[in-house]
């Protein structure tokens with residue numbers, strides 16, 4: 224069999240494929256059009272969240288037997304069409320949970336301690352320790368939307384920081400929650416009672432704009448939003464409005480709605496802009512939640528394992 228890898232991934236995958244005698248070709252970050260033009264000979268596609276796997280790619284993939292995704296999200300794949308074509312998709316849920324949860328905590332601390340603004344001021348030549356009076360996580364309420372592997376790990380860390388932890392997940396019942404310090408509650412309670420809201424749900428028609436003008440208006444004054452999930456879950460016009468007018472205390476984003484990196488990235492160093500970047504209290508990173516050596520190696524092992532199981536190797 225021949226595999227094609229289209230993103231930067233752990234060498235665990237290269238080694239695993241070699242051991243299995245599967246030939247591996249690589250083409251880093253092709254566009255969907257380019258992928259469609261080269262995919263025909265391959266039995267296996269190995270990828271992260273780029274590029275979009277649309278009908279054109281799937282139609283061109285005449286030999287494709289399976290797609291292995293080294294990420295949790297699969298919103299960049301036309302799953303219905305892949306299903307029609309009998310091409311199964313195997314993702315790697317949970318493998319980057321610790322990496323994403325660590326980033327979430329770093330993001331809360333950054334906003335609470337004003338690290339980006341304070342650093343910018345110092346590097347701009349001004350030393351003033353009195354401007355940057357922060358807040359502590361202790362005794363604040365962490366509201367987690369989506370209580371899968373990432374949400375659970377965020378809860379664990381938040382508990383260590385002495386936060387109250389509440390969570391909303393429409394697919395769970397209270398008895399499903401094994402962490403006794405977590406209260407499973409309604410979306411309304413998470414919106415209205417959290418000091419920190421962190422999102423860990425996929426982008427679907429149900430979650431698109433879940434945080435919009437109406438929900439942000441009901442949040443606590445000074446609350447912050449952390450989005451290390453998918454950009455479209457937070458309505459950015461509303462976010463701009465409520466951070467600009469001081470109702471919200473800030474947002475720390477690892478993803479934005481016009482992000483080119485989540486399906487469609489065709490090169491590196493992609494120019495990006497957003498009105499949100501004008502706001503000092505919006506901190507942003509370029510979708511690096513799962514980008515640790517540790518997580519990528521774990522993901523690599525799962526990709527190889529899924530491949531062995533699926534093909535009975």
Ligand SMILES: O=C(O)[C@H](O)COP(=O)(O)O
Pocket residue numbers: 271272293294295296297319452510511512513514
């Ligand atoms: O869906 C995911 O697992 C994350 O968004 C990570 O995406 P990545 O593979 O680009 O790190």
